[in-house]
Amino acid sequence: MIDYRARFRINLAIALCGLAVFAIVPFVANSGLVFLAGLVAINIVFGLCWNFLFSGAGLLSFGHAMFFAAGAYGMAVVSLRMPELPFFLGLAFGSACGALIAMIFGYIALRRASGVYFAVLTLAFSELIHIYITKTTFLGRNDGLVGIPRPTIDLGPWVLDLTSATSYYYFIIVAMTIAAFALWCFQNSPAGRLIQAIRQDPLRTAFLGAGIRGWQLTAFVVSGTIAAFCGAVMVPFTQIASPEIAVWTVSTQPILFTLLGGAGHFWGPAVGAILFGAIAYGTRAMQGLSDITVSVLLLTVVLLIPGGLLGLWQRRRRKAGGRQPGQAGDDARPGTAAGKVEARQ
Amino acid sequence: MYDVGMTVFNGLAWAMATFLVAAGLTLIFGILHILNFAHGGFFMIGAYVSYTVMIALGGALPLWLYLIGAMVAGVVVGLLGWAVDMLVFRRLRDVDDAYSLIATYALLLLCGGVVQLIWGLNYLGVMPPPVLNSVIFLGDMFMPTYTIFIILCGVLVYVGLELFIAKSQTGRLIRVVAADPWMAQLLGLNVKRIYLFTVILSFALAGLAGGLLMPNQSLSPELGGIFLLQAFGVIILGGMGSIRGAFLAAIVLGLIESFGVYFFPQYPGIFFLLALAIILLIKPEGIMGREQTA
Numbered sequence: 339m340i341d342y343r344a345r346f347r348i349n350l351a352i353a354l355c356g357l358a359v360f361a362i363v364p365f366v367a368n369s370g371l372v373f374l375a376g377l378v379a380i381n382i383v384f385g386l387c388w389n390f391l392f393s394g395a396g397l398l399s400f401g402h403a404m405f406f407a408a409g410a411y412g413m414a415v416v417s418l419r420m421p422e423l424p425f426f427l428g429l430a431f432g433s434a435c436g437a438l439i440a441m442i443f444g445y446i447a448l449r450r451a452s453g454v455y456f457a458v459l460t461l462a463f464s465e466l467i468h469i470y471i472t473k474t475t476f477l478g479r480n481d482g483l484v485g486i487p488r489p490t491i492d493l494g495p496w497v498l499d500l501t502s503a504t505s506y507y508y509f510i511i512v513a514m515t516i517a518a519f520a521l522w523c524f525q526n527s528p529a530g531r532l533i534q535a536i537r538q539d540p541l542r543t544a545f546l547g548a549g550i551r552g553w554q555l556t557a558f559v560v561s562g563t564i565a566a567f568c569g570a571v572m573v574p575f576t577q578i579a580s581p582e583i584a585v586w587t588v589s590t591q592p593i594l595f596t597l598l599g600g601a602g603h604f605w606g607p608a609v610g611a612i613l614f615g616a617i618a619y620g621t622r623a624m625q626g627l628s629d630i631t632v633s634v635l636l637l638t639v640v641l642l643i644p645g646g647l648l649g650l651w652q653r654r655r656r657k658a659g660g661r662q663p664g665q666a667g668d669d670a671r672p673g674t675a676a677g678k679v680e681a682r683q
Numbered sequence: 684m685y686d687v688g689m690t691v692f693n694g695l696a697w698a699m700a701t702f703l704v705a706a707g708l709t710l711i712f713g714i715l716h717i718l719n720f721a722h723g724g725f726f727m728i729g730a731y732v733s734y735t736v737m738i739a740l741g742g743a744l745p746l747w748l749y750l751i752g753a754m755v756a757g758v759v760v761g762l763l764g765w766a767v768d769m770l771v772f773r774r775l776r777d778v779d780d781a782y783s784l785i786a787t788y789a790l791l792l793l794c795g796g797v798v799q800l801i802w803g804l805n806y807l808g809v810m811p812p813p814v815l816n817s818v819i820f821l822g823d824m825f826m827p828t829y830t831i832f833i834i835l836c837g838v839l840v841y842v843g844l845e846l847f848i849a850k851s852q853t854g855r856l857i858r859v860v861a862a863d864p865w866m867a868q869l870l871g872l873n874v875k876r877i878y879l880f881t882v883i884l885s886f887a888l889a890g891l892a893g894g895l896l897m898p899n900q901s902l903s904p905e906l907g908g909i910f911l912l913q914a915f916g917v918i919i920l921g922g923m924g925s926i927r928g929a930f931l932a933a934i935v936l937g938l939i940e941s942f943g944v945y946f947f948p949q950y951p952g953i954f955f956l957l958a959l960a961i962i963l964l965i966k967p968e969g970i971m972g973r974e975q976t977a
Contacts, residue, residue: 398781446964453780454718458915459963462956465912469953586908590788597785626799626904633792640786641774 342526352605353519356382360511364504371619373575376507378615379514380572381595385607386518387564388592393601394525395557396537398453400589401460402565404443404467405436407584409566411471412436414483414579425489429570436566437559439467444558448551461586468584482580486573506575513571517564522604524560533557594632597639600646609647688824690945691938696830697913698937699837700896705914705921705929706840707888713924714861714881717775720787722889723911724794725763729756729893730902731802737809749812753894757887764886768879791907798904811898829899836895840888841930848926857881861924916959 363375384406391397412432416423447459471477478484488506491498500506524530533553535543540550573579582588591614592607599610614632621628643650708722733756737744744752771790775783810816815829848854860867860877868874900906917936921928936955943954 392781398784446960449964454784455919455963457781457784458718458919459960461912462916462959466953466956466960469950469956473950473953586912593785593788597782624800625804626796629792629796629799633789633796636789636792637771637786640778640782640789641771 345526346523349522349604350519353515353522356518356608357511357515361508364507369503372504372507374615374619376503376510376575377572378611379511380568380575381591381611381615382608383514383517383521384565384568385592385595385599385611386521386604387561387568389596389601389604389607390521390525390564391557391561392593392596394530394537395533395554395561397554397558398457399460399558399561400457400586400593401443401462401464402561402592403584403586403588404439404464405562405565406569406588407467407471407579407581408435408439409433409569410573410579410583411477411483411569412566413570413573414486415477417486417489417574418483421487425491425574429567432570432573433563433567436569437563439566440559440562441555444555444562448554448558461589464584464586464589468581468586471584472581478579480581482578482582484578486577486579488574488577500574503575510571510575514568517567518608521560521564525604529553529556594636597636597646598632600648600650602645603648603652606646606648613647686945688822690941692824692826692830693944694938694941695834695934696937697940698933699834700899701910701913701917701937702837702930702933703833703840703892703895704889704910705917705933706844706926707885707892708914709918709921709924709926709929710844710881710888711885712918713926714857715772715878716924717772717783717787718915719885720784720911721767721790721794722787722885722914723907723909724791724798725760725886725889726893726910727798727902727904727907728763728794729753729760729890730897730900730906731798731807731893732756732759732890733894733897734807734809734902744812746812746814749815749898753891753897756894757891760890760893761883761887763890764883765879767886768882772878772882773875791911795904795907802902802904804904807902808900809898815898833895833899837933840891841926844926853877853880913955916955920959920962 360375360379364372367375384402388399388402391399409432412435413428416428416431417425443460443463447456447463472480488501488503490501498505498509500509525534532543532548533556535546536548536550536553544550569583595607595610595614597610598613599608600606617631617635618628621631639646645653704722704726708719711717711719711722733752736752736755737749740748740752767790771786775786778786811829815832817828818825819828819831820826848857856867856872856877857880859870859872860874864874867877896910913936917933918924918929920936921930921932936958939958940952940955943957944951947954
């Protein structure tokens with residue numbers, strides 16, 4: 339038996355520790371670094387929701403940029419064209435845009451396609467959204483929508499003023515912590531575990547009476563909604579929604595985070611996103627160097643340590659400290675060489 | 684009449700340019716079953732190499748020097764393919780599909796980084812050779828000679844590949860390995876060497892395509908992605924691994940795209956994607972069905 343209560347507490351602790359670390363950043367770093375940290379916090383959840391789809395449901399998406407962009411543009415449209423609406427309605431609208439797109443395209447793509455076909459279909463859909471944005475005047479075409487205001491939130495007795503970058507930064511990290519932990523809860527809920535069962539053996543799970551495609555679509559929509567939420571939260575921070583966030587290279591960002599950090603672990607993408615942010619910051623002076631560093635790292639991970647950094651760390655720990663039953667191995671999922679080894683133990 | 688002729692002509696131009704890129708891509712997929720994201724990256728490196736050759740020789744060149752530039756690009760990228768097979772593809776045999784897809788994406792990223800490091804972020808470009816820089820009038824249709832040249836190149840590459848795979852000794856061996864690598868190994872064929880040869884051939888085609896298509900583009904590190912998406916669509920629709928399928932799919936998608944743009948000029952690039960999605964829904968295995976590498 340897996341003790342889900344203990345796991346719940348451990349993962350809540352991890353999420354809160356992450357929140358605490360990010361909360362310290364504005365005290366020790368300059369505003370440029372705080373800006374970067376805010377983006378990294380958003381990227382963490384972006385990566386987590388992609389990995390939920392990849393490791394949880396076994397669907398490889400190359401089109402997550404479309405959700406991110408849908409959320410961002412949904413938020414931007416609400417705050418620029420309908421400024422009288424409250425901020426949270428903008429967030430909800432942005433997330434709903436992502437959910438809607440995920441529902442439509444997911445329904446189409448899952449009907450026939452699987453594996454590599456699914457990946458390329460999502461890529462094609464995402465590119466459709468990108469082209470649509472660059473050609474639509476309402477969405478600002480190639481220039482994007484600029485000058486998106488940061489909100490002041492009226493909570494009855496208190497008024498939250500988020501107009502400065504630092505105060506909005508705190509809103510981001512709290513929102514992202516909640517989103518990340520909510521995703522963890524969903525992945526470990528009965529529904530989430532059923533989705534993982536489908537990933538491991540679709541046929542047997544179907545025999546148990548589960549509707550495979552319906553659950554896969556659910557996973558796709560959940561992942562898309564959270565990605566859209568990330569986009570919606572980001573827009574007031576950067577104050578611009580440009581078509582660049584819909585380009586397919588954005589779709590590959592969460593893939594990089596996940597693989598670098600370790601796909602077999604829920605928090606793997608978080609490690610990857612932080613590492614990725616650090617690499618981008620460290621190599622910012624030299625054009626091309628960050629791409630080269632990231633790609634060489636990624637190749638090394640895929641070819642030599644398929645479990646990613648967290649997988650490497652866990653294997654080390656297991657070798658050094660003996661087995662820790664119900665702790666180390668049960669996060670691993672098959673599909674990678676390391677996952678296969680761990681699944682057998 | 685004029686409009687239809689021009690639209691078909693534009694569609695064919697799109698189709699053959701895309702086919703030049705897709706040919707190598709479908710070859711690797713047919714034999715190694717790897718969907719090679721890096722293909723776009725090596726196509727781009729081919730374009731940059733041939734650009735460098737042409738600048739070194741002094742800019743506006745006669746046709747044969749331009750062709751030599753493209754050949755050099757093909758050879759250089761083919762050699763890179765040799766290295767890539769040794770270092771990467773060989774290790775991807777036993778890896779999950781998703782992971783090998785991601786590994787080739789890492790290679791694409793590497794190509795982009797290297798290009799930025801060597802050639803910088805600026806847009807570069809050269810004129811096509813003077814012979815190809817004119818226009819032929821046919822009735823009231825005007826056809827740039829460069830576009831005609833690209834269409835010819837596409838057809839030539841297609842015919843050459845078909846003949847090579849169907850008739851030559853090596854081509855037959857490639858088909859054997861594609862059909863059943865395990866049995867081929869039992870029969871004493873050096874499967875590894877055939878894989879290596881396929882990869883080199885595919886990369887050389889990418890480099891050659893880069894060299895040939897270069898004068899029409901402004902060179903930038905994003906070049907890899909643009910053609911890659913189109914080529915992906917073409918080989919998926921063509922039924923992964925089929926050269927004939929890719930050729931037909933390129934023409935179908937090219938015509939749909941150019942007619943779409945003719946009727947809705949404000950949305951270029953969208954019709955090929957729409958058509959791809961719709962056709963795949965109706966016929967998910969592509970227009971050539973299950974046939975592989977023929």
